[in-house]
Amino acid sequence: xGFYEAIETVGKxxxxxxxxxxxxxxxxxxxxxxxxxxxxxxxxxxxxxxxxGRAILLGLELLVAADIIRTVAITPTMESxxxxxxxxxxxxxxxxxxxxxxxxxxxxQKRRDEPAPEPAPAEPAAQ
Numbered sequence: 001x002g003f004y005e006a007i008e009t010v011g012k013x014x015x016x017x018x019x020x021x022x023x024x025x026x027x028x029x030x031x032x033x034x035x036x037x038x039x040x041x042x043x044x045x046x047x048x049x050x051x052x053g054r055a056i057l058l059g060l061e062l063l064v065a066a067d068i069i070r071t072v073a074i075t076p077t078m079e080s081x082x083x084x085x086x087x088x089x090x091x092x093x094x095x096x097x098x099x100x101x102x103x104x105x106x107x108x109q110k111r112r113d114e115p116a117p118e119p120a121p122a123e124p125a126a127q
Contacts, residue, residue: 004074011070018062025055053102057095064091 001009029051036044064087071084099107 007069007073011066011074014062014066014069018059018066021062022056022059025059026052029055050102053098057098057102060091060095060098064088 029048032051033044033048036047067084067087071080096107099105
């Protein structure tokens, strides 16, 4: 197996893992949601959406990684890089939208309920 075939195989494996993460995450989130519905747990829908969104986010990250690997290593033409840029932009927008839906804030915003970081203790003065 040559270099290009190995890179193509790695890309396909990462693609497969990304799809599997989304599919498995959807099944697991649905199973947990059904259990919560049967137990009449509050906020079942919100928790289901959160778990499903996280599975989709992780799967999208893997799919983007596979696209980058294949495009940069196999077909680094201006056209393929332009297509990759479009794919990355679309998937980044989807990721940010999902993050906003899940957490209620943009990825770069700090959580409101997070405590401020504690300052590092001062080092004792050298004697």
